[in-house]
Each structure stands twice: as C-alpha cells, then as structure tokens.
Amino acid sequence: MRLILLGPPGAGKGTQANLLAKKIKIPQLSTGDMLRAAVKAGTDVGKKAEAIIKKGGLVPDEIVIGIIEDRLGEGDCRQGFILDGFPRTLRQADALDEVLAAKKMALDGVIEIKVDDDILIGRIEKRAREALAASESVRSDDNAESLRVRLLAYYRETAPLIGYYYAHHKLRSVNGMVPVEEVSRLIERELQLMKKSSKLA
Numbered sequence: 497m498r499l500i501l502l503g504p505p506g507a508g509k510g511t512q513a514n515l516l517a518k519k520i521k522i523p524q525l526s527t528g529d530m531l532r533a534a535v536k537a538g539t540d541v542g543k544k545a546e547a548i549i550k551k552g553g554l555v556p557d558e559i560v561i562g563i564i565e566d567r568l569g570e571g572d573c574r575q576g577f578i579l580d581g582f583p584r585t586l587r588q589a590d591a592l593d594e595v596l597a598a599k600k601m602a603l604d605g606v607i608e609i610k611v612d613d614d615i616l617i618g619r620i621e622k623r624a625r626e627a628l629a630a631s632e633s634v635r636s637d638d639n640a641e642s643l644r645v646r647l648l649a650y651y652r653e654t655a656p657l658i659g660y661y662y663a664h665h666k667l668r669s670v671n672g673m674v675p676v677e678e679v680s681r682l683i684e685r686e687l688q689l690m691k692k693s694s695k696l697a
C-alpha cells in the first residue's frame with residue numbers, strides 16, 4: 497500500500513498516518529518529523545530549515561525532495577509507506593512520480609482529510625495554549641502568526657494537489673471533522689473501496 501495523506505495543517509494527518517501505519521505495518525514518512533529531527537541534530541538541512549519552519553513557510557522543494565528520495569530508498573519502504581506532509585507543492589508531486597516510476601512503483605491512492613478553517617484555527621490555538629500552559633512547546637510553529645502563514649502556504653501551494661490527484665484518479669476524500677476513531681474508520685473504508693476498484697480495473 498503506497499499512500500499519501502493530504503490536508504491542511506491541523507487536519508489530523510499525523511495522527512491518522514500514525515494509526516494507519518501501526519495497523520497495516522508500513523512506515524509513516526513525515527517530512528515535518530524528519531525536518532524537526534534535522535533541526536534538533538543541527539545538520540546542514542536542519543540549519544537551513546529551522547527559521548522557515550518557525551515562521552510557518554515551506555522548506556525549499558529540493559531539500560524535502562532529497563530527504564524523501566533517500567528515505568524511499570530504505571528497505572522498509574519496499575512493502576509500502578504512508579506519506580504525511582509530502583508532497584506539499586506540485587513540484588514535489590512531480591518529483592515523487594519520477595522517483596516512484598524509477599523504482600517501478602505506483603501510488604495506490606491519496607486520502608484528503610477535509611476540515612473547515614474555523615475548526616483548524618480552533619485546534620491549533622488550543623495546541624498552542626496547552627503548550628504554553630505546560631511551558632514546553634514541542635513545535636516552534638505552534639503560534640497564531642505561523643498558523644496563518646501555514647494556512648496560506650497550504651491554500652497557495654498544496655491545495656492545487658487535490659486537483660492534480662483527482663485528475664490522476666487517485667483522490668479520495670474523508671470528513672476530518674468527526675472524532676479521531678471515526679476519521680480512521682472513514683479512511684479504512686476508502687482503502688477498501690480503493691482495493692476493490694483496483695481489482696476491477
């Protein structure tokens with residue numbers, strides 16, 4: 497199973513990718529987690545990415561494409577993977593197609609998690625308040641200004657991917673505004689439908 501989870505910041509991609517990865521025993525590839533690890537480790541990539549992440553902008557395509565290309569080459573991705581937070585631009589989507597084609601692999605599908613803006617803003621503000629109360633922010637980008645920049649980047653750069661994958665007959669959308677377990681069930685149902693339609697094809 498080779499999947500992408502797509503959706504705005506705060507939609508629950510990370511949570512759902514994590515649950516699904518455990519359930520179907522394939523790796524979750526989160527470029528956000530990889531970049532945060534690089535920042536923590538103080539690598540060259542980390543140094544380039546740190547200020548951008550903090551502001552809520554997008555790290556340059558060639559950096560994230562390089563990271564994902566390396567990661568997809570690792571043995572545990574042979575059985576499949578769940579991409580969470582990548583691709584985020586059309587250029588990244590093109591690069592992913594090329595990397596997979598070179599490995600004679602194809603994407604099985606893209607699951608879009610749909611959440612309205614007012615709910616996203618509420619979720620992220622809550623996360624920021626909780627981080628402040630515990631006086632330990634896990635994420636340097638958990639604040640109102642960076643959320644605004646992240647949402648803008650999503651609509652400007654990432655939302656066009658919905659049309660791209662729809663045109664490639666890969667897209668399936670689920671409602672992300674119901675409880676976590678319900679979103680998981682909706683995703684699993686889409687995966688079943690995806691399997692059925694690929695058998696019919």
Ligand code: AMP
Nearest residue numbers: 527528548549553554555560581582584
């Ligand atoms: P996330 O954990 O997916 O919300 O990612 C956190 C931050 O890492 C984003 O706001 C971006 O600054 C950066 N980032 C993660 N994935 C990508 C990507 N595919 N392209 C560009 N920047 C990314």
